[in-house]
Amino acid sequence: MKPQESCLLEVRDLHLRIEDRWLARDLSFSLSKGEFIGIIGSSGSGKTTLLRAINGETKAESGSIKIGAESKLPVGMIHQDLELAEGSTALNNALSGSLLRHAWTDTLFGFPKEEKEKAIELLETLGLSRKVNQWTSTLSRGERQRLAIARTLLAEPLILLADEPVASLDSDWAIKTLDLLNDFAKQKQAGVICSLHDPKQVEEFADKVIRIDSTNPEQWKVEELS
Amino acid sequence: MKNDTKNIPWHSRFDLPSITFILFLLLALGSLPALEGSGRDLDYLGNFLRFLDQFFPPDWSILGQTMEGLWETIQIAAISTLLASFISLFLSLAAARTISPAWLVIITRMILNMIRTIPSLLWAILAVVLVGSNSLAGVIALSFYSVGYLAKFFSEAFESADLKAQKALQSLGANRWQAFQYGLWPNLKPVIWSHCLWMLEYNVRSASIIGYVGAGGIGLHLKLYAESADSWNKFSLVLICMLVIVTLLDLTGEKVRKSIRAKLEGNKVL
Numbered sequence: 328m329k330p331q332e333s334c335l336l337e338v339r340d341l342h343l344r345i346e347d348r349w350l351a352r353d354l355s356f357s358l359s360k361g362e363f364i365g366i367i368g369s370s371g372s373g374k375t376t377l378l379r380a381i382n383g384e385t386k387a388e389s390g391s392i393k394i395g396a397e398s399k400l401p402v403g404m405i406h407q408d409l410e411l412a413e414g415s416t417a418l419n420n421a422l423s424g425s426l427l428r429h430a431w432t433d434t435l436f437g438f439p440k441e442e443k444e445k446a447i448e449l450l451e452t453l454g455l456s457r458k459v460n461q462w463t464s465t466l467s468r469g470e471r472q473r474l475a476i477a478r479t480l481l482a483e484p485l486i487l488l489a490d491e492p493v494a495s496l497d498s499d500w501a502i503k504t505l506d507l508l509n510d511f512a513k514q515k516q517a518g519v520i521c522s523l524h525d526p527k528q529v530e531e532f533a534d535k536v537i538r539i540d541s542t543n544p545e546q547w548k549v550e551e552l553s
Numbered sequence: 554m555k556n557d558t559k560n561i562p563w564h565s566r567f568d569l570p571s572i573t574f575i576l577f578l579l580l581a582l583g584s585l586p587a588l589e590g591s592g593r594d595l596d597y598l599g600n601f602l603r604f605l606d607q608f609f610p611p612d613w614s615i616l617g618q619t620m621e622g623l624w625e626t627i628q629i630a631a632i633s634t635l636l637a638s639f640i641s642l643f644l645s646l647a648a649a650r651t652i653s654p655a656w657l658v659i660i661t662r663m664i665l666n667m668i669r670t671i672p673s674l675l676w677a678i679l680a681v682v683l684v685g686s687n688s689l690a691g692v693i694a695l696s697f698y699s700v701g702y703l704a705k706f707f708s709e710a711f712e713s714a715d716l717k718a719q720k721a722l723q724s725l726g727a728n729r730w731q732a733f734q735y736g737l738w739p740n741l742k743p744v745i746w747s748h749c750l751w752m753l754e755y756n757v758r759s760a761s762i763i764g765y766v767g768a769g770g771i772g773l774h775l776k777l778y779a780e781s782a783d784s785w786n787k788f789s790l791v792l793i794c795m796l797v798i799v800t801l802l803d804l805t806g807e808k809v810r811k812s813i814r815a816k817l818e819g820n821k822v823l
Binding site: 382384401402404406408414415419420424426429434435462464465478479482 | 726819
C-alpha cells in the first residue's frame with residue numbers, strides 16, 4: 328500500500344523485544360502531518376524502546392518503519408536522559424539543535440544572528456530567558472528538560488519523538504510544554520509522538536493514543552481521540 | 554564455627570595494600586645506611602645555624618634584577634604550557650582508547666611514557682646542547698616535558714567524557730565536527746583548562762630550576778649566588794620572591810579549578 332501524501336511515518340507489523348521479553352507484536356500505526364500521538368503504558372512497557380526504534384537507535388525484531396513517502400524526513404528526539412552538553416551555556420545547547428541547517432564553517436565561531444534570536448525567543452517561551460548564559464550543569468532538572476525540548480524544536484524536525492518530555496515539570500509547565508509541542512505539530516505540519524504517564528494529558532493533547540502493555544504484547548491498541 | 558575459623562588460610566589476611574606496606578617497611582629499614590653521610594664528625598646544628606645566619610637579612614638591592622629573572626621564568630612557563638597544550642590535544646586523540654585504534658594508542662602511550670621518564674632538568678640539558686644557553690632552551694625543555702603529562706591527562710579526559718550529547722546532536726543532523734564542537738568539547742573544555750592551569754603552575758616551579766643548567770630564567774641567578782661566596786642573602790631574596798609568586802599562582806589556580814569543578818557538578822559558584 329502506498330502511503331498517503333499527508334503520512335509522515337508508517338509502522339507496520341512491528342515486533343519489539345528486549346532480550347527475552349516481548350514488548351509488542353504486530354504493532355501497526357501511522358503518523359500524519361499535524362498529528363499528535365500519545366503513547367501510554369506502565370513503566371518498562373516499551374514506550375522508550377518504540378521511540379528509539381523509530382529514531383533508528385534500536386533495531387526492531389521484525390516489521391517495517393517507513394519514514395516519509397518518498398524521501399527520508401528529519402527526525403528529532405527528546406531523550407528521557409536529556410543528553411545535553413553540561414559544560415555549555417543554555418543558549419549554545421539550544422542553538423546546537425540548529426546545526427543541521429549550517430555548514431561547519433558557519434558555526435565554527437558561533438551561530439548566525441537570526442538563529443540566536445530564534446533560540447532566545449524560544450527559551451523565553453520556555454521560561455529560561457534569565458538562564459541563557461548559565462552553564463547547563465547548574466540548571467535544575469526541570470529547566471534542563473525544557474532546554475532539551477528547545478534544542479529539538481530548533482532542529483525543526485518533521486517527526487518529533489518525545490520520551491516523557493514533561494516528567495520533571497510541574498503541572499503548569501507540563502501543560503505549557505505540551506501546548507508548545509502541539510502548536511509545533513499544527514504550525515509546522517510536523518508529527519509528534521510523545522510518551523506520557525498521565526492519561527488526562529493524553530486525552531487533552533493527543534489526536535491518537537497508542538496503549539501498550541508488555542504483559543500482553545499482542546494487546547496494543549491504537550485509538551483515535553475526538 | 555570454631556572449625557570454620559581454623560580453615561581460613563593464614564595468608565588470606567594479606568591483601569595487596571598490606572603486602573606492599575610490608576615491602577616498603579623492609580626497603581626503608583634496608584636503606585638505613587643512607588643516613589651515615591660522610592662518616593666525619595661534623596657539627597650539623599652549628600653548620601645549619603651559621604648557614605641560616607648568612608641567609609638573613611635578604612639583600613633587597615637585587616629586587617629589580619630578581620623580578621626580571623622571575624618574569625623570564627614565567628614567560629618560559631607560559632609559552633611552553635601553551636605549546637604543549639596544542640601538541641597534547643592532537644597526541645591525546647591518538648592516545649585515547651575510545652577514539653583511536655589499539656596499535657596507535659599503544660605506540661602513542663609508549664612515547665608519552667618515555668617523555669615522562671626523563672626529568673625536566675635532563676630535558677633542559679639536552680635543549681641547551683641543541684640551541685645553546687638561553688630561554689629558548691627552557692621553552693623547548695618544558696614543552697617536551699609538559700607534553701608527556703598533558704597528553705596523558707587529556708586522553709584520560711577524552712576517555713571518560715560523556716558521549717551522549719555528541720550522539721544526540723548527530724541524530725539531530727549535525728555532522729561529526731559540529732557534534733564534537735558543540736556536544737563533546739564543552740564538557741571537555743573546563744577539564745582540559747583545569748589541567749593546563751595545573752601544568753602552568755608546575756612549569757613555573759620547573760622553570761625556576763632549569764636555569765641552573767643554562768636554560769634561562771631565575772635558576773641562573775640562583776646558580777650564580779650559590780656558587781659565589783657571601784651571596785646567601787641574595788640567594789634568600791630570590792627564594793622569597795619565588796615563594797611569593799608560586800604561592801600566588803597556586804592559590805589562583807586552585808580557586809579557578811575549584812570553581813570549574815563546582816560548576817561541572819551543578820553548583821552555582823563563580
